[in-house]
Amino acid sequence: MRLTNRYKVVSDKKMTFAEKLYLPAIATGLGITIRHFFKQKVTISYPEVKREYAPVFRGRHVLKRDENGAERCTACGLCALACPAEAITMLAAERKRGEEQLYREEKYAEKYEINMLRCIFCGLCEEACPKEAIFLTDTHVTAEFHRDDFIYGKKQLVEPVDNRIDVSKRGKPSGRL
């Protein structure tokens, strides 16, 4: 099987006089380098020009709120079960009277932590979630100085009420709908 059509048979035959002269080969080489000199450059000048992510890019997670601003997560633990990297831990608690505005269901996650150093951003938590509560966004997990800081709690994960995060931007790969 031939992988490319640029293969070359290697042999140790005697070089011809033109080959021994080296100069024609040097001229050919110069031709190649000069052609590349004027070619379109592939560099992206990063801070000024940003490269578009793939539509299916999976970045850091967000815990969504519903249209009234109540947290959707009901701490069923399916995401933690689905997680192949075992990055998710949570602690469930019962909703008290008067907290209906805060939590959508009668049970909620009192503690919800994702270890971003364990997470492999596969998106299985998102698939497992029956309440459409967890989504992977197109933003990054930023660098930290300490390992502890990579364990994101509800403070980092739950979306702010006044600054909703749009998760519809992320396209779904075909065949998964």
Place this chain on the structure above:
Amino acid sequence: MLPYIVFKLILVLVILGLTLLIATYSTYAERKIAAFMQDRLGPDRAGKFGLLQPIADAVKFFTKEDFIPAGADRVLFTLAPAIAMSTALMASVVIPFGNSLILNGMEFPLQVANLNIGVLYISGVVSIGVYGIMLGGWASNNKYSLLGSIRAASQMISYEIGMGIAMVAIIMMSGSMSLHDIVQQQAGPIWKWNIFVQPLGFIIFCTCAFAECNRTPFDLPECEQELVGGYHTEYSSMKLGLFLFAEYVNMFVSSALMSAMYFGGYNIPWIEHLNLPHNVETALGSAFFFIKIFFFIAFFMFIRWTIPRFRYDQLMHLGWRILMPLAIVNMLLTGIILLLIQ
């Protein structure tokens, strides 16, 4: 006499400044050309198009720790980069950068010293330059440095012979060792340029010049894959900077030499038919000379990013068994033809 001395002093300063400036921006050009050939952009952060990059590099070199390894010969270790740099600069003394300026009826040649043994002086100074590399490698007390400097020394000696004999052919034709005379004899139509009379000589000279400058494909004294950094493995800070800088000054001098000896120097073909004033003609000629120099510097860089390095035995084979016999044949042919013409 006094205006003459003042003029010479100014000329020395201008040429020194120009040499350093061109060498500085050669480092920038090298990085840019390398990048462009590899489909990259190269340095473009410091200033517009990265034009301030050499200044940033210089600041970095000066602020880095100046380290002398234990067991190194402190005097020689410090002396070596100075030798490399100063000999590289000394060679530009005899290069005729232009014809002459006539001011107030006095003629000022645009050449610092019109030595009657200019060509000999250049090959002498260039071979002193290898002492910088040799001493640097030896004084470092490091086997890689020593290997690099031994390579440099033997390479210089081998290629100086071919280069010298190629220059002899030029000297035979011009009958003078003064670079000024050699350039003057190439005035007039373009076919008076030595490249058309001595094409083989030029190829030999050019190859040897690459070897003398330690440029790819002959950069064995500093080849990274085998010798870490070669003779400058142990060097840091501005001492390293001087070594690297000396290479670029050498490149500038060899480019100037090639354009002076084979490409008519400051002569513009057929310019005498325009009947321009003498000073204007000189200025145009100098500009033309620098264009040629830039062309050759660019050529040096294009070659560097095109051809891989020779193996050491191939290098010696090329120097002793191909270039030297070719140079002798070229010299003999020149002699025979000169005799027949007379």
